[in-house]
Amino acid sequence: MEKILDKFKEFCMQPYDRAVEWKDAEPNRKVIGCIPMYFPEEILHAAGVLPVTLYGSDEPITMGEHHLMNNACHQVRSTFDSLLKGKYDFLDGVAALHVCDQVRFFLEVWQLDHPFPFFHEMWRPYRLDNTNRPFLTSELKRLISHLESFTGTEITIEAIRNSIGIYNESRYMMRKLNDIRRERPGIISASDMVCTVTSSMLIPREEHNQLLRELLSRIDNVLTPEDQRFKMVIIGHLCDAPDEGLLNLIENEGLSLIDDDFITGGRYYAVDVNPDGDPIESFADYYMNMIPCTTYHYVDCWRGDSDKYSPYADYTIDMLKKGQAAGIVILRAMYCDPFDMEFVLLRERLKEENIPFLALFIEKGSGSMEAVRTRVQAFVETL
């Protein structure tokens, strides 16, 4: 098991090496970088393209600062920094779903500064209800036809269904691994769980599925000492991959992180795409039925009597109850407005329900880990 986890870690440390190797193995292979979150990778896969998610890097941001506002979130600045440093030169294209205004604006700068042969921005209605479904399906069709003209290959319904099957299997195995972690957290650390999920977005999915199958078959039934620590749910950090050192610090201070809603975690594998029927409708259902996200606009929020309505808070509290966790750690990425807005409602709900929580403001690559450690230690004492 350790060997496979080490492999996942290696993929995360050298995030694009396998993609470059895959591309060079045969002529005309194409790799498209996806900006987090929620881009339908299955459709890229069905077109024969390798989708690779771009999480920026942990390096200090030295070039991106000059092109974007300082109050852009780390994910956006770091991704642009990586672009300017040439780390994405191997890509044939870039694809993104507009999850927030920052993504939208930085893509405009990207397209003007560094145009790629394929550049696709997909709109997702912020308010997801049936009135917007036709727009969503038209966006999915536009993506398919853009990809077909870029690759020169027809994307058949069978090919999309096949890709959905491969990605569903991947999500199923990650859910299974997380179920085991929820019961016996010592079996896998939070940072290893993040690496397991993140690496799936960096290498051919079939290869990752094979490794995941092996990993699941090697998990033994022994209780580990970590199984006895305080169980915690960890949430937030929207599009960015959370810092491995931070997750380890939290767990080393006596907390077991048993579940999360990271895009490099539970949010990514929570919902499947229906492999049967019309794939366009299946993807529309997928977006409509996704777990609550702070980048969505819920019509009942912030309105008179219902101004405390927060599907995201409900989801978080359900996750806590399901895992019988003692509390919640909330990672607030600096300058992430969609999360900060929702945090106000979430904090009120947690206080009302007397749920212990620790909210940490995080700016990857800056700030003192020792200050964080002190806060985590103080929180553990209160439990």
Ligand code: SF4
């Ligand atoms: S982390 Fe927040 S602000 Fe940054 S791209 Fe994601 S949703 Fe937008």
